[in-house]
Amino acid sequence: MPGILVLATTKDGRLTRDTLELLTGARRLKEKLAQPVAAAILGTEVGPYVPLLFAHGADQVYRAEHPLLKGYQGDAYALVLHQICERAQPTVVLLPGDVMGRELGPRLAYRLQAAFVGEFIDFDLDQASRRLRFTRSAYGGKAVAVVEPRANSIVATAKLRTLEPATQEEGRMGEEIRVDVALEAPQLKTRLIERVQEETTGVNLGDAKIVVSGGRGVHGPEGFKVLEELAQVLRGAVGASRAATDAGWVPPSWQVGQTGRNVSPDLYLAFGISGATQHVAGISGSKHIVAVNTDPTAPIFKVAQLGIVEDWKAVATSLIRHCKELTGR
Ligand SMILES: Cc1cc2nc3c(=O)[nH]c(=O)nc-3n(C[C@H](O)[C@H](O)[C@H](O)COP(=O)(O)OP(=O)(O)OC[C@H]3O[C@@H](n4cnc5c(N)ncnc54)[C@H](O)[C@@H]3O)c2cc1C
The missing domain is CATH 3.40.50.1220 (TPP-binding domain)
Structure with a gap:
């Protein structure tokens, strides 16, 4: 069944706030489209996050584990997300409006032959056409643009901090789907040499x-x-x-x-x-x-x-x- 797919990310043993915001967007889409919410979580040991994703509104979780998915790498993530999308057949894929989403979004949209919407701040379902309409900020915030994608599937990045984080419902369950990841090192055109974490103190x-x-x-x-x-x-x-x-x-x-x-x-x-x-x-x-x-x-x-x-x-x-x-x- 087609649905809404969210890419989940984690930091310091927790789902990121970005993920919780995307889940809020996905839950709103679920109401409008009457389609289930799925989350894709990629990494090496992501099992503990699956119940958290259910608790925050995911009906299904695609769990993809592979040594090459340890940490974000654009080629690997694009390949595996594409594999998940081929299986899940989502109507809408939601990605965070950050460097990762900006890299993955257009690559994934191209592979899926989907429409791409960058950094939406709001969306609604046009009752007449039954098509989604996304609102984006334009001209540096001086105007807004309303975009109506004409493709059957949409990849969209959400402008961060415009959606509230999804609330948690203890004990909520869903379906876990283990993904048989087909990924070989030679498929990756770039290699991550070093990850440099900026030193930060205090509140993020x-x-x-x-x-x-x-x-x-x-x-x-x-x-x-x-x-x-x-x-x-x-x-x-x-x-x-x-x-x-x-x-x-x-x-x-x-x-x-x-x-x-x-x-x-x-x-x-x-x-x-x-x-x-x-x-x-x-x-x-x-x-x-x-x-x-x-x-x-x-x-x-x-x-x-x-x-x-x-x-x-x-x-x-x-x-x-x-x-x-x-x-x-
Ligand atoms: C494509 C593009 C993208 C951009 N993206 C961003 C962005 O992401 N973020 C961003 O911030 N800007 C961005 N800018 C730049 C933006 O247009 C402004 O130039 C910038 O925000 C101005 O910064 P400012 O307010 O600190 O400086 P100024 O505009 O110079 O303002 C300084 C203010 O300080 C006040 N002031 C002076 N002395 C004092 C004092 N003693 N006490 C109290 N007030 C005082 C002045 O009255 C003045 O209002 C972008 C520009 C472009 C073209």
């Missing part, structure tokens, strides 16, 4: 409930030390505008926005950030935005629920002091 930017971000108005790397202290007191993560990352004040991985990370915290604090559309595109999932800027006409104030026209440092240091008093940290 993508998962943070509070993000403290700085822009060009922070005037240098020293300013970010103050923002790091504030983030630490608030148990949040530090982000940055592209102006700050391009200047080399902080690592590129801290960049928030259209060409950086999407964040969806409960609270986004923007210090010395003007609010260019490309930056705002990455923070639209935030529940509350507070902006501090000396320019009362800065566009960031249009998207902020609370705007403070003030020097960023005066506000940040005062916040650190008060939060320390309140929390005793």
Whole structure:
């Protein structure tokens, strides 16, 4: 039976938040298309994740284990996902809108002769045509595009942090399908030589409930030390505008926005950030935005629920002091 297939990924012994977001999308699709949700999990010892996938809404789990699937490798993943799709015959394949999804999506769509939709932020079923319509952000968030794929199968990447993570239902069961992986080393055109993990401390930017971000108005790397202290007191993560990352004040991985990370915290604090559309595109999932800027006409104030026209440092240091008093940290 055709269905919806989600690629599941794991980190530190858990399903990633990206996977849980995709499962939310798949469950919504299930309601619209009346088709089951399947998840594909690839790796070496992925058995423990199967019940978790059932608990988060998967009706079937395709379990593919092979030594060459240890860690992500594009060629291997594309080949095995294709094998799974040939067996599952999904109507829609959902992949995360990250570097992996951007690589795998078009490759898989080509192999399946499916339509490809990149980084959708929403979707609906057109009642008249009974076709899915995907909404994507366009022109750096200035417009939206609605795409109606005409192919019978669709491969789509979901823009991360636009869907809520799927909730867990203890004891929910499903069907586990062991995949007989046909994969030989010579099939892989590239070889992973080394994996370099960026050193990070504190809370992960993508998962943070509070993000403290700085822009060009922070005037240098020293300013970010103050923002790091504030983030630490608030148990949040530090982000940055592209102006700050391009200047080399902080690592590129801290960049928030259209060409950086999407964040969806409960609270986004923007210090010395003007609010260019490309930056705002990455923070639209935030529940509350507070902006501090000396320019009362800065566009960031249009998207902020609370705007403070003030020097960023005066506000940040005062916040650190008060939060320390309140929390005793
Ligand atoms: C294709 C493309 C993709 C892009 N992708 C991204 C992206 O992913 N993320 C991103 O951020 N940008 C992105 N950009 C760049 C974006 O257009 C802006 O140039 C960038 O976001 C500006 O960063 P900023 O707000 O820090 O700097 P500015 O626009 O220079 O703003 C600095 C702000 O600081 C304020 N300020 C100055 N001094 C103080 C002070 N003492 N206290 C408080 N406020 C002060 C100023 O009033 C000003 O509003 C992209 C651009 C392009 C063309």
